[in-house]
Amino acid sequence: MALDTLIATSADLAGDRSVISRAEAVRPAVAAASSEIEHTRRLPPALLDKLHEARLFRLLLPRSSNGIETDPLTFFHVIETIARADASTAWCLSQAGGCAMSAAYLDLPVAHAIFGNDPRAVLAWGPGPKVKAIECEGGYKVTGVWAFASGGRHATWLGAHCPIYQADGSPRLDANGVQQERTMLVRTEDVQWTDIWNTVGLRGTASDQFALNDFFVRSDHSITREFDRECRESGPLYRMGSGTCYQVGFAGVACGIARGALDSFIDVARNKVPRGYKSPLRDNAVVQSNLAQAEVNLRAARGFVLQSMADTWKDLCAGATITVEQRITIRMAATHAIHKAREAVDFAYNAAGTTAIFENHPLERRFRDIHTVTQQLQGRLSHFETVGAWMMGADTDLTFV
Helix, strand or coil: CHHHHCCCHHHHHHHCCHHHHHHHHHHHHHHHHHHHHHHHHHCHHHHHHHHCCCCCCCCCEEEEEECCCCCHHHHHHHHHHHHHCCCHHHHHHHHHHHHHHHHHHHHHHHHHHHHHCCCCCCCCEECCCCCEEEEEEEEEEEEEEEEEECCCHHHCEEEEEEECCCCCCCEEEEECCCECCEEEEHHHHHHHHCCCCCCCHHHHHCCHHHHHHHHEEEHHEEEEHHHHHCCCCCCCCCCCCHHHHHHHHHHHHHHHHHHHHHHHHHHHHCCCCCCCCCCCCHHHHHHHHHHHHHHHHHHHCCCCHHHHHHHHHHHCCCCCCCCHHHHHHHHHHHHHHHHHHHHHHHHHHHHHHHHHCCCCCCHHHHHHHHHCCCCCHHHHHHHHHHHHHHHCCCCCCCCCC
């Protein structure tokens, strides 16, 4: 295949408008619920109804399980659109999208039972430092505590990532001597919850903590998230892996927050006359220049994410599997976008002055949300160390690439 056929065009960057329009249609309802989301630290039932009706929790779910199985460019646009209205809602949708890709690793009858037969199915998960799954007849006995389960309070299933131990207590090792890990899928009603999510931002994700104690999980309700080992689906989305989709999705959250912040700042600047000044902010040359630079930096970073993902998607659709170089490029682009979005929000917040410090002002909330995004795994500045080391041929850990 000629190289030029694999270069993404502007049309490729636009995504599937029929899917994106669903997000645009529900965005006003998300914006209207944002104060309630912030206050209750939950997505309200009425909004969940609208999100399910639009099938926005099924964006990355396989078609074989009654999902949309859209492309990652469309996924970015949907998440970005929702984040302009409320970052917590967008974060929950992005997390649920990556988790729904688990259906590709399950036997089809199990995937149907969990996802396909329930139009409101949502899977959430999070890490746990002291957890284990002990092999037993027919499955595993699972014990531990897991946290950062974004969207877990409205999920129907939860994933518990576990190292595997044999019945005698010794670690189950793979061919390379590394302890095996699997994700156990359990019903939400089977766990014990602890409310830990009192945070600076992203309050509505309700990323709480859950626990299991010697709980039996059937073997066919466990998966490995390594797409090249157990993946049943052959489509390009599942040859890419969920990790890359998380990067694209959470970059979309950050870009949506920044877009909303800049739009809000422009409304402030057109009318606000700062104390001691005679003219509105919009007439200040420094503000004008800084706004333009924030705008171009955000657009450039966003474009890098879309272009790198679109080029990779072309290769995947042609039958390829994602390469380390492509994963490195998308990781670099996504981390860069998150931090350029943070810079744009910081500009808007600082330039707006005291207007932005009041609770429930759009800039105040977006400032808190974006700074919570940058603290999460996807926003780690250490990702640039991994990228740089790989570029120079140095030893590097590609775990989070």
